[in-house]
Amino acid sequence: MSMIRSICLFCGSNKGAKPEYEQAARDFGRTLAEQGITLVYGAGKVGLMGVAADAALAAGGKVIGVIPEFLKAKEVAHLGLTELHVTETMHQRKAMMAQLSDGFIALPGGFGTFDELFEILTWAQLSVHGKPVGMLDAAGFFQPLLAMARHAVEEGFVPVGNLELFRADADLSKLLDWMRQYQPQSVPKWLELSKT
Numbered sequence: 001m002s003m004i005r006s007i008c009l010f011c012g013s014n015k016g017a018k019p020e021y022e023q024a025a026r027d028f029g030r031t032l033a034e035q036g037i038t039l040v041y042g043a044g045k046v047g048l049m050g051v052a053a054d055a056a057l058a059a060g061g062k063v064i065g066v067i068p069e070f071l072k073a074k075e076v077a078h079l080g081l082t083e084l085h086v087t088e089t090m091h092q093r094k095a096m097m098a099q100l101s102d103g104f105i106a107l108p109g110g111f112g113t114f115d116e117l118f119e120i121l122t123w124a125q126l127s128v129h130g131k132p133v134g135m136l137d138a139a140g141f142f143q144p145l146l147a148m149a150r151h152a153v154e155e156g157f158v159p160v161g162n163l164e165l166f167r168a169d170a171d172l173s174k175l176l177d178w179m180r181q182y183q184p185q186s187v188p189k190w191l192e193l194s195k196t
Contacts, residue, residue, distance in 0.1 A: 002132065002182050006038035006064075008101035010116040012109030013047040013076070021108045024138035024172075025051040028107060031172055033061025040100045042093065043067035043085075045078035048107055053078055066096045094119060103132040103179045108141040124165045130184030134175045135168040142168050161185060 015022050029052035032039050039056045041049055043065025053063050057080065064083040068090055071077065077084065087093045094116060098104075106117045123129050135142045146168055152158040164185045169175040 002102065002180055004037060004102045004132075004176070004179055006040050006101045006103075007032060007179075008097045008104045008120075009039060009041040009049070009052055009107065010104065010109060010113045010120075011041075011048040011052065011107035012113055013044050013049055014110070015047050015051065016108050018139050020139040021048060021141070022051055024136055025049075025107055026055040028052050028105070028136060028172060029055030029057075029061065029063075030059045031176075032056055033059035035176070036061075038062040038064060038082075038100075040064045040066070040097055042097070042112075043072075043077050043081065046076055048109065050078060052107070053081065057081070064100060066093050066100070068093050098123070098129065101131070103134070103182075105134045105136055105175065105179075106142075107136050108138055114145075121166060124184075125162055127184075132179040132182035133166040134179055135166065136172055136175060137168045137170045140170075 009028070011025060025048040029039060033056045039053065039061060041053060044050055053065070056063050062082045065078055065081045066085045066087060067077050068087050072086055085096060087096060098120065104120050106113055120133055124133060137143070149158065149163060153160050153163060167175065167178050
Protein backbone atom coordinates (compact mmCIF):
# COMPACT_ATOMS: atom_id res chain seq x y z
CA MET A 1 0.00 0.00 0.00
CA SER A 2 1.59 3.26 -1.17
CA MET A 3 1.06 6.55 0.59
CA ILE A 4 -0.02 8.96 -2.14
CA ARG A 5 0.33 12.44 -0.69
CA SER A 6 1.26 14.16 -3.95
CA ILE A 7 0.72 13.43 -7.63
CA CYS A 8 2.61 14.92 -10.53
CA LEU A 9 0.37 15.84 -13.46
CA PHE A 10 1.53 15.79 -17.08
CA CYS A 11 -0.96 17.33 -19.52
CA GLY A 12 -1.53 19.74 -22.37
CA SER A 13 -0.96 23.48 -22.40
CA ASN A 14 -3.98 23.58 -24.73
CA LYS A 15 -7.48 22.37 -23.89
CA GLY A 16 -7.73 20.00 -26.86
CA ALA A 17 -10.50 19.31 -29.33
CA LYS A 18 -13.02 17.54 -27.06
CA PRO A 19 -14.88 18.93 -24.02
CA GLU A 20 -14.22 15.63 -22.21
CA TYR A 21 -10.54 16.57 -21.88
CA GLU A 22 -11.28 19.80 -20.02
CA GLN A 23 -13.85 18.04 -17.84
CA ALA A 24 -11.32 15.34 -16.95
CA ALA A 25 -8.76 17.98 -15.94
CA ARG A 26 -11.33 19.81 -13.82
CA ASP A 27 -12.45 16.58 -12.11
CA PHE A 28 -8.82 15.58 -11.58
CA GLY A 29 -7.90 18.81 -9.78
CA ARG A 30 -11.03 18.80 -7.64
CA THR A 31 -10.67 15.12 -6.71
CA LEU A 32 -7.06 15.52 -5.61
CA ALA A 33 -8.02 18.47 -3.42
CA GLU A 34 -10.95 16.58 -1.89
CA GLN A 35 -8.67 13.65 -1.07
CA GLY A 36 -5.96 15.85 0.44
CA ILE A 37 -3.46 15.02 -2.33
CA THR A 38 -1.09 17.79 -3.39
CA LEU A 39 -1.06 18.52 -7.13
CA VAL A 40 2.44 18.96 -8.57
CA TYR A 41 2.67 20.19 -12.16
CA GLY A 42 4.50 22.40 -14.62
CA ALA A 43 3.03 25.66 -13.25
CA GLY A 44 1.18 26.74 -16.40
CA LYS A 45 -1.94 28.88 -16.24
CA VAL A 46 -3.08 27.81 -19.71
CA GLY A 47 -4.73 24.74 -21.22
CA LEU A 48 -5.55 21.60 -19.24
CA MET A 49 -2.71 22.50 -16.86
CA GLY A 50 -4.47 25.69 -15.80
CA VAL A 51 -7.88 23.99 -15.63
CA ALA A 52 -6.60 21.28 -13.27
CA ALA A 53 -4.71 23.74 -11.07
CA ASP A 54 -7.66 26.14 -10.82
CA ALA A 55 -10.04 23.30 -9.94
CA ALA A 56 -7.73 22.05 -7.19
CA LEU A 57 -7.27 25.54 -5.75
CA ALA A 58 -11.01 26.27 -5.90
CA ALA A 59 -11.64 23.09 -3.88
CA GLY A 60 -9.12 24.14 -1.23
CA GLY A 61 -6.27 21.96 -2.43
CA LYS A 62 -2.52 22.50 -2.39
CA VAL A 63 -0.89 23.06 -5.79
CA ILE A 64 2.86 23.20 -6.39
CA GLY A 65 4.13 24.46 -9.73
CA VAL A 66 7.63 24.05 -11.17
CA ILE A 67 8.60 26.12 -14.21
CA PRO A 68 11.86 27.05 -15.95
CA GLU A 69 12.76 30.74 -16.00
CA PHE A 70 12.38 31.11 -19.78
CA LEU A 71 8.73 29.97 -19.63
CA LYS A 72 7.99 32.16 -16.62
CA ALA A 73 9.41 35.09 -18.59
CA LYS A 74 6.83 34.37 -21.32
CA GLU A 75 4.12 34.99 -18.69
CA VAL A 76 2.62 31.51 -18.85
CA ALA A 77 3.22 30.81 -15.15
CA HIS A 78 0.23 30.54 -12.81
CA LEU A 79 0.95 33.08 -10.08
CA GLY A 80 -1.85 32.00 -7.74
CA LEU A 81 -0.35 28.65 -6.67
CA THR A 82 0.39 27.43 -3.17
CA GLU A 83 4.09 27.20 -4.13
CA LEU A 84 5.93 28.22 -7.30
CA HIS A 85 9.46 26.94 -7.94
CA VAL A 86 11.52 28.44 -10.77
CA THR A 87 14.34 26.38 -12.28
CA GLU A 88 17.06 27.21 -14.79
CA THR A 89 16.38 24.33 -17.19
CA MET A 90 13.68 21.91 -18.31
CA HIS A 91 15.75 19.02 -16.96
CA GLN A 92 15.83 20.58 -13.48
CA ARG A 93 12.10 21.20 -13.72
CA LYS A 94 11.32 17.55 -14.47
CA ALA A 95 13.69 16.29 -11.78
CA MET A 96 12.11 18.55 -9.15
CA MET A 97 8.57 17.56 -10.15
CA ALA A 98 9.54 13.89 -9.82
CA GLN A 99 11.21 14.47 -6.46
CA LEU A 100 8.13 16.25 -5.05
CA SER A 101 5.70 13.51 -6.14
CA ASP A 102 4.58 10.09 -4.88
CA GLY A 103 3.12 9.16 -8.26
CA PHE A 104 2.44 10.43 -11.77
CA ILE A 105 -0.67 10.80 -13.92
CA ALA A 106 -0.84 11.94 -17.52
CA LEU A 107 -3.93 13.54 -19.01
CA PRO A 108 -4.27 14.27 -22.73
CA GLY A 109 -1.55 16.47 -24.17
CA GLY A 110 1.05 16.86 -26.89
CA PHE A 111 4.77 16.31 -27.32
CA GLY A 112 5.65 17.81 -23.92
CA THR A 113 3.21 15.47 -22.19
CA PHE A 114 4.57 12.47 -24.11
CA ASP A 115 8.13 13.50 -23.27
CA GLU A 116 7.40 13.71 -19.55
CA LEU A 117 5.38 10.49 -19.53
CA PHE A 118 7.97 8.44 -21.41
CA GLU A 119 10.85 9.83 -19.40
CA ILE A 120 9.17 8.87 -16.13
CA LEU A 121 8.31 5.42 -17.56
CA THR A 122 11.94 5.00 -18.64
CA TRP A 123 13.07 5.91 -15.14
CA ALA A 124 10.67 3.26 -13.76
CA GLN A 125 12.02 0.72 -16.26
CA LEU A 126 15.56 1.46 -15.07
CA SER A 127 14.46 1.35 -11.37
CA VAL A 128 15.42 5.00 -10.90
CA HIS A 129 12.10 5.27 -9.06
CA GLY A 130 9.42 2.82 -7.90
CA LYS A 131 6.43 5.15 -8.08
CA PRO A 132 3.15 4.41 -9.88
CA VAL A 133 2.53 5.92 -13.30
CA GLY A 134 -1.01 6.33 -14.61
CA MET A 135 -2.81 7.70 -17.64
CA LEU A 136 -6.30 9.16 -17.26
CA ASP A 137 -7.76 7.94 -20.53
CA ALA A 138 -10.30 10.70 -21.15
CA ALA A 139 -12.37 10.02 -24.29
CA GLY A 140 -10.01 7.16 -25.21
CA PHE A 141 -7.14 9.59 -25.85
CA PHE A 142 -4.39 7.15 -24.86
CA GLN A 143 -5.66 4.12 -26.83
CA PRO A 144 -3.28 4.69 -29.79
CA LEU A 145 -0.35 5.08 -27.39
CA LEU A 146 -1.28 1.86 -25.60
CA ALA A 147 -1.47 0.09 -28.96
CA MET A 148 2.02 1.41 -29.76
CA ALA A 149 3.32 0.12 -26.43
CA ARG A 150 1.90 -3.35 -27.15
CA HIS A 151 3.39 -3.18 -30.66
CA ALA A 152 6.82 -2.40 -29.18
CA VAL A 153 6.47 -5.52 -26.99
CA GLU A 154 5.46 -7.67 -29.97
CA GLU A 155 8.41 -6.36 -31.99
CA GLY A 156 10.90 -7.20 -29.24
CA PHE A 157 11.79 -3.73 -28.01
CA VAL A 158 9.96 -3.71 -24.66
CA PRO A 159 9.84 -6.62 -22.19
CA VAL A 160 6.21 -7.64 -21.69
CA GLY A 161 6.57 -7.13 -17.93
CA ASN A 162 7.16 -3.43 -18.48
CA LEU A 163 3.51 -3.03 -19.42
CA GLU A 164 2.89 -3.51 -15.68
CA LEU A 165 4.84 -0.32 -14.88
CA PHE A 166 1.80 1.81 -15.70
CA ARG A 167 -1.96 1.71 -15.96
CA ALA A 168 -4.46 3.56 -18.12
CA ASP A 169 -8.05 4.00 -16.98
CA ALA A 170 -10.89 6.37 -17.83
CA ASP A 171 -12.07 6.17 -14.19
CA LEU A 172 -9.96 8.38 -11.91
CA SER A 173 -11.09 6.67 -8.70
CA LYS A 174 -9.99 3.27 -10.05
CA LEU A 175 -6.68 4.76 -11.17
CA LEU A 176 -6.04 6.27 -7.73
CA ASP A 177 -6.96 2.96 -6.04
CA TRP A 178 -4.46 1.15 -8.29
CA MET A 179 -1.78 3.71 -7.45
CA ARG A 180 -2.30 3.18 -3.72
CA GLN A 181 -1.95 -0.60 -4.18
CA TYR A 182 1.03 -0.36 -6.53
CA GLN A 183 4.11 -2.44 -5.83
CA PRO A 184 7.23 -1.61 -7.87
CA GLN A 185 7.87 -4.21 -10.55
CA SER A 186 11.26 -5.86 -10.85
CA VAL A 187 11.53 -6.45 -14.58
CA PRO A 188 14.75 -7.94 -15.98
CA LYS A 189 16.62 -5.58 -18.31
CA TRP A 190 17.57 -6.66 -21.84
CA LEU A 191 21.23 -6.79 -20.75
CA GLU A 192 20.32 -9.16 -17.93
CA LEU A 193 18.13 -11.29 -20.22
CA SER A 194 20.94 -11.61 -22.78
CA LYS A 195 23.24 -13.13 -20.14
CA THR A 196 20.91 -16.05 -19.40
